[in-house]
Amino acid sequence: MAKLYFNYSVMNAGKSAHLLLVRHNYIENGDKVLLFTSVKDDRSGVGKVASRIGISAEAVAVSPEDDIFDIAQEMNAETPVTAVLVDEVQFMTPEQVYQMSEIVDSLGLPCLAWGLKNNFQGQLFSPAVETILALADEINLIKTVCHCGKRATMILKYNPDGSIVRNGEVVETGGESRYVSVCRAHWKEGNIGPRARKAVFDAGYGTRVVCQSCETVFPSIYGDPEQAGDCAAKLEGDKISGYFGSTIADACEFHFVRGVPEDAKQGVICDACIRGHLQEGRLLRVSSWFDNDPPRDRVPVSTDVDILEEVAKSVEERA
Ligand SMILES: [Zn+2]
Numbered sequence: 308m309a310k311l312y313f314n315y316s317v318m319n320a321g322k323s324a325h326l327l328l329v330r331h332n333y334i335e336n337g338d339k340v341l342l343f344t345s346v347k348d349d350r351s352g353v354g355k356v357a358s359r360i361g362i363s364a365e366a367v368a369v370s371p372e373d374d375i376f377d378i379a380q381e382m383n384a385e386t387p388v389t390a391v392l393v394d395e396v397q398f399m400t401p402e403q404v405y406q407m408s409e410i411v412d413s414l415g416l417p418c419l420a421w422g423l424k425n426n427f428q429g430q431l432f433s434p435a436v437e438t439i440l441a442l443a444d445e446i447n448l449i450k451t452v453c454h455c456g457k458r459a460t461m462i463l464k465y466n467p468d469g470s471i472v473r474n475g476e477v478v479e480t481g482g483e484s485r486y487v488s489v490c491r492a493h494w495k496e497g498n499i500g501p502r503a504r505k506a507v508f509d510a511g512y513g514t515r516v517v518c519q520s521c522e523t524v525f526p527s528i529y530g531d532p533e534q535a536g537d538c539a540a541k542l543e544g545d546k547i548s549g550y551f552g553s554t555i556a557d558a559c560e561f562h563f564v565r566g567v568p569e570d571a572k573q574g575v576i577c578d579a580c581i582r583g584h585l586q587e588g589r590l591l592r593v594s595s596w597f598d599n600d601p602p603r604d605r606v607p608v609s610t611d612v613d614i615l616e617e618v619a620k621s622v623e624e625r626a
């Protein structure tokens with residue numbers, strides 16, 4: 308039985324790649340499919356669905372006044388169609404979403420729509436999205452992950468300097484490089500993650516972390532002037548303690564066994580400098596927050612244990 312599907316996702320989740328793969332599978336099968344997109348999406352030219360992984364397809368670009376049902380009916384009369392695919396459904400009108408349901412109910416053709424569900428303000432993207440959520444027979448999330456590893460369900464918009472945009476124009480295409488998809492907690496926090504922050508830093512903005520010993524400058528991970536990737540530890544007195552961002556000193560403490568050497572300066576210290584002191588045998592690890600952790604339960608491996616599933620479970624439990 309034909310159905311109306313809504314495959315929704317956040318940004319940069321491979322939505323177009325998913326659509327083009329479905330289309331490819333139909334065509335491989337010898338089927339004819341119709342592909343619609345919105346004229347509002349002109350990122351790779353009007354009337355084209357393109358994925359960042361390099362594949363693309365021609366599409367019928369519809370304007371708000373176009374009737375998708377009429378177009379589909381006409382094209383189906385020329386050569387019978389197996390399915391109707393619609394990209395960027397969030398840019399359609401509610402009427403056009405209703406017309407898509409008519410393709411299913413009157414023409415008996417499956418209609419598969421792809422689009423964003425939320426905008427960066429954390430609300431449903433448009434009246435078209437409200438309509439398709441109400442009318443769709445099946446709703447699927449195209450999964451992707453936040454920089455923390457949790458499922459990304461929200462979209463953060465940020466300025467070139469890394470500051471978060473919470474208000475303003477919702478319908479805007481072409482600026483995808485300044486959107487990042489994150490989990491809800493990091494959306495609330497306005498945390499774009501280390502990779503986006505690094506890009507902001509490389510563009511000449513963002514918070515800098517400077518190792519006091521070697522004066523190397525690092526991009527800040529959380530906008531914190533004492534926390535960067537590979538530079539998130541601090542020398543205070545003769546002790547170095549680190550936190551997330553430092554590979555060597557994350558959640559542990561070292562101290563200088565024969566006094567603080569001259570090249571070690573008080574304050575922020577990078578992993579390269581700590582590594583140097585360790586190699587010279589100057590540092591001793593005195594404590595770690597993880598030392599008191601209970602030993603992890605071991606999972607006995609037998610033929611009926613799915614190792615991947617067990618690993619996924621234990622990762623989920625720890626998260
Ligand atoms: Zn997250």
Ligand SMILES: [Zn+2]
Nearest residue numbers: 518521577580
């Ligand atoms: Zn350093």
